[in-house]
Amino acid sequence: MSFECAQRLTEILLALALLQSALEHLVHSPQNRIVFAVRIICCALILGDLVTPWALLGLFLTAVFLLHRFQGPYNGGSDKMGILILLCLGLSHAAPTPFWQDMAFAYLAVQLTLSYFISGRVKLMNAEWRSGQALSDVFAFSAYPVAENLRGLAHRTGLLRAMSWSVIGFEVLFPLTLLSVPSLYLALIIASLFHMANACLFGLNRFLWIWIAAYPSLIWFQDRIFG
């Protein structure tokens, strides 16, 4: 995938992801409607490829405002990933030479890879994750399961241990999938299904769309380094 193609695809996917979250805010909450309306306009400009660098700047500035407004991210990691993508895309537009454009976009790809690897490493070091207890507690006690009948999964210890090790194994081995194109595509499909499962079981829908928005950078990066 060429740099221009990956950059444009990231812009489109990011705009769609941020449009989804801005619409949720705009319809659900009476607060900060002007800010979210501005974000929707910026997303529309990006989708139409009109003054894209300025629209990215607008999204970045409103994201900083919202960090201040909510005294931190509203939607945890998904907001952080959104800001990271905005920053890398913005820098890739502002960079004075192709080398620095590559560096800005490569930074996003590396951070995306680390987001899986570090998450897996933390779980691997944690005895409760290795035994499946952590996942059992999430289903039994946490506020995350979207339906009460999902709490019954807390007692499926064998299933939860297998799920835990599947997640740990996938996340820790994720960087190795960069070694070939088929393995990377397979890993991105599995990762998408993982985020989709999180969206269905725990209601983390924004994570799905924002993480997918960063995938083109990784496909480009793999081709640039190993292609």
Added chain:
Amino acid sequence: MLRKLFWNPAWNDDLFMVSLSERLTLAPSTHSIDEIRARITRQARRGAPSLSPTSQLQFRLVFISRGDASDASAIVTETTYVSAPFAAFAP
């Protein structure tokens, strides 16, 4: 379920309440208290239309964790915060 992949604003706001509760326990701030109050007030008014202008609300944060290493099966319930009563209708 498929629809919630694209549209889940109420749940996302509930998840923000979880974040606020954790923040309030780790580093109490008026921002966290005000945001939780605003959401409880909104939900209470929707769920209990009989609330009167003199009605008072109050919330507490209860965290559940496993016991120490000697008895990991024990469940420990701890109330980390109890708010002052506040008006269901802001003056």
